[in-house]
Every structure is written in C-alpha cells, then in structure tokens.
Amino acid sequence: FDEPTQDYFLNFVTKTLTHHEQQILETRVTINEIFRAIKDMNTNKSPGIDGIPIEFYLKYWDIIKIELYEIFLYIIDGLVPSENQRTAVLTLIPKEGDLNLLKTWRPVSLICCDIKIIAKILAKRIGPLLYSLLSENQHCILGKSIIDCNTKMRDIMFYTSKNNMTGAIINVDWEKAFDRVNWNFLFKIFKKMKFPDFVITWIKTLYTDVQSLVLINGHCSKKLMSIEGSGKDVLCLCFSLLFSKTHCTWL
Template sequence: RNQCQEAPSAEENPGNLIAWWPGFKRRLTSLAHQLSKVAQQRRQQPSPHTQEARLEVQQAQQALDATPHSPQLLQQLVDAQASLGRMHIEDNLRAAYKARIHWLHAGERPGPALTTFLQTPSQDQQAAPVALQARSGRLVTNPAQLPQVVADFWAEVCRAPDFTTPEDRQSVLTQLAAANIRLPEEADEVVGAPTITVAELGFALKKSQPGKAPGWDGIPTDLYRKFWPEIGNTMAALFTAIVKTGQVPTGFLDGIIKVLYKKGDPKQPGNYRPLTLLCSDYRLLAKVLANRLGPVLGRIISPEQSAFLPKRLIGASVLFLHHLPHLLRKLNRQGLLAFLDFAKAYDTVDRNFLLGAMEAMGVGPQLCRWTRLLLSNTRARAMVNGFKSRLVKMEAGVQQGCPLAPLLYLFVGQALFCWLKSQELGLRLLP
C-alpha cells in the first residue's frame, strides 16, 4: 500500500511511472513467493480440531503403553482414533468445498484442458521433451540446451514474413477496403480510448480465471485481486501513460514459451504447440482492450466467421455443413468442400498486414496505436523441464495466450474472406 502511494505521478511525468513499475514488480514478486510459501504451509497444516484430536490420540496411546491391559484405556484410544478420522474427513470435505467454489467461479468450459483431464493421455503426451532436433539437424539431449532449441525454432517461425509479395498483400487489402465494411466512428472512439479506467481493469480482473499460470515475473492475477484497492489506481495510470508516451516498462512484452506435445515425431519442435505465458499486468491490459473490441467487432466481421465473437456459436457452422448437402440436392447443384488448416496461423501473422487490415476496416489510429504497442519488440524465452533459454525476438504473429490475439486474428480472416469473394470462389446458394 505504501509503495503504491509513493508511485510517481503520471500527470507530471508519465515516463517516471513507467520506469518505476519494474522495480515495484520485483518487490511484488518477492511478496508473491513469500505468500506462496505461507499458503503451502497452511494447506499442509491440519485444522485446530484435527490437531486436538491428534494430541488426544498421542495421550491415549501413552496412557495405554503405561497400562497395557486396561480395557478402559484401550477404548479411549479407539475413540480418540475414530475422532481423528472424522476430523480428517472434515478437513478433506472443507478442501473439496473450496475446490468446488473455484470450479463454480471458473466454470466448466470445453477445450483441450478439459479433454486432457478426462482422457488418459498416451505415454508420449505425458512425457516432456527429452530430445529435440536443432535447426542444424543435430539431436540435442542435454536438458539445459533443449529450451534454446525450442526458442530458436519459434523465433524462426516468427520471423518477419517474406513468403508473400507487397503486391499480393496490397491486392488483398484493396479488396478488403472495397467491401466497405467499416467500424463506426463512435464505436472506434470508445474502443481506442487512450484512458484506461480503474473500473475497466476491475471488470477484467473479475472475469480473469483464478489459478492461471503467471508470466516470467511470477505474479498471478490473484495477487493483484487481493491488493486491488491499493494497486488499481496505479495500474490504470500506468496503462494510460503507456499509450500516451508510446513506451512500455522493461520486460512488459516478454513471455515464457511452454510447449505441449500434439502429434508426430516428439523429437521435432514443430510437433509441439507453443503457449506463451504473459505477465498478468500485460494480460489485464489486453483483456480491457478485448472487452472493448469484442462487442463491436461483430458489426464488421462477416457472419460466416463464427469464432471468438459474442452471440456467435461455432455450432452454427457445423449445423450449416450438415444441411449443405441437402440444400445442394434441393437446388440440383454440386460443390466441393475444402477443409484447410493454416500451419502456425497465429505465429506467422504479418503485423504490418494486420494493421493495414484494421485501417481498411475503419479502425482508428488510437486502437491501431494500442495494437502496435503490444506487437512491437516482443521477446520470449522458452522453458523446458525447468530450464530456460535466452531471450529471442518474435518479429511476427499474435501471441498465443494474449486475450486480444483471437480478435486481432479475425481481421486477417476477414481480409482473406473478402479476397475470396472478389475472386468469385465458392458457391452463392441464396440471393
């Protein structure tokens, strides 16, 4: 509380607050480690009633040892042990109740995490990488070197893209602009507003799931939630200062890459799905922007796109595909359905193209400024089996693990959709 009160004023010099924040987080990280140890000790510590019952068992055992053939003392020991058993059951029920509260708060959401929990994974899926093939072709088995192999692989994937030409990119953007689907000016003023309010951050924090893995700083959102009355105003001033100055605190954009095995040869780094663990303060800022953008994005994203937007369900697309053959038969028409999957889709997004697509769809300079800030000079280090790599630059892509990333990717998908329509690819089924 005292440290937040001593924070530099963002009104006088926003840069001082930005420079002050990393040191404050280091002190907060130390506090997080201390609280984690205390919480672990408390979880392992039995309740006072259980401690009393355990003491009664010890006293009854000592009394019985002194008088081994006393039926009365033997019965006292049996009763004390039964009481201790009941106390253990109550402790377990109390822990289960707390877990249930967490479950009700986080909610049951279908996804890879729930699937992994319900299914028994194979041996390959359970094991962390023990050997990986480096870019040179050398097989690396040293545990301390494995993270660098992962980091180098994803840094290469996230290089500035050179597999398209400027002419091709401009052709797609031209068709996107020709579609004349633009974000209303009044909506853009709200979405890209440079001031981040405490209310917005508090709502984002409330909607954040507890127990999420923190980024490199080790600070979970639960800690911010605990001290929110003291931290909220400072964090809101910090984020407003970031867009005002165009600067971010040291390490603010850095992430930790952890990989999850998908399929194929486990020695190939590309057969693992990367998950970037970003710091909680970054995620809160990105979540505020996502909360602003999500409700209005449905106005400019075509209804064919059913993912990531409020009130749109992917089940609608599935249902459409089930009905499509019957509709074609009724219209006496034929068609070919192509299922395409973009390899490393999030990680290979051309950031300049993304910003161009946003501008073509009427997104104003303020939201583009926010986006450019969050996607500039991004770095990450990989972690495998507890070992970390060096920091590497990520020049392309939207970061998996960023709350804003799915919505930003919709601009890329919309650009592709408009270009496909301009090429008259596909079937028009209804007028």
C-alpha cells in the same frame, strides 16, 4: 503479402466502424474498466517472468490500483513496456505423436499478467464491434455459435444435392496461425475499417519488440529473436479480421 497483393485484398474491405463505435474505442480507460478486466481473467494460471499471478491483482487491488492505472495509461498511450513485460516464457506441452519431433510439442507463452490485463481491456472493447465487421458466415466471436456453421453446411449440402449441383468442401487447418499474421497488412485493415489511431497504437505497443525465452527442464534459455504470436486475448480477434478479408478470394 507484397504491397500490390495487400492493396488487392483491401478492396474487399467494405464494412467500417460508425462514428459512435469509434468514440467507444477512444474513450479513456478507467480504473473500474481495469478491475472488470482483472475479474474476468482466469485464476490458478501460471504467471509470466515476473512471477506475479492474477490473484495478486485481485487481492491487493485497493493498494495498487492508482499506480497500476497510471502505468497502464502510459503503456496504452504508446510508451514501450519494460523488458520483462515484453518477454514471454515459452514452455512446451507434449501433443500426441513422436516426442522426438519438435512439431509434436505445443509452445505455450507465459506472459506477465499486467500486459495480459491491458490486452484484455482492448479485447473487451473490440470484441462486441466485430459482430458488424465480420462476415455473417464467421462464427468465432461472442454472439454467434459454431452450431450455426454446421447448420449452414447441412443446408448447403442438402440444397446442392436436391438441385443436382456440383460443389466442394474445403477444410483448412492453419499451422501456427497466429505466428503468420502480417502485421503491416493487419494495420492497413484496421485503418480501412476506420479504427482510431489510438487503438492501432495500443495494439502496436502490445506487439512491438516482443522477446521470448524457452523454459526446458526448469532452465531458461537466452532470449530469442522477437516473436509476433504470443496468444494474448486480442490476437485471435485480429486474426479473425485478417482472415475475413482474405478467405473470400480463394476460389
């Protein structure tokens, strides 16, 4: 989007955080909050480039918690993470189709667990607040169900048929949706919704100067240019906010 287009879409941002919700987001991260995020993460998953799985943090929590807490505070406050923490290992998973075509391989980002924990903490803070910020017709967050989406579609089709009305159904399939996030526009949305600067800095820290390398047949490529879609928990929440402020002007 160019600047005039971004400003046009920003006019549709009418829902904002309350003062109480802002205070929730600005509350200092605690050691217990970090541990809850770790316990909520799935185990038996491939680690990032440092080779440290989430099971390590669970097993040795009592030993590492103080040092880990201090490191996390530095990163959350805007300190640039280390090069390893900013590096995602891309491994390719085959999809159905001609495996000679690159598009039939799905890239999966293997990210260091410490950065995933920081993102998890932020996602657990933002997630509950999206209920009041998103359209009532969006069902991609906790507290809502995709079944409601199907029910609404059924009711709309019944209503239009009964009243002899014309209409159209649009099915949008986003290709590489997360990779297409316009971060400048997204941060403007956060600002318009009155997200604290502290939270915006937190997100920028997670998605600034991210590097990647590709793992093929057990060998890693050289590090590639920065990527902006790395599959962290908070990214899908960000995309939901971005989508909510653009889809309403399509028709």
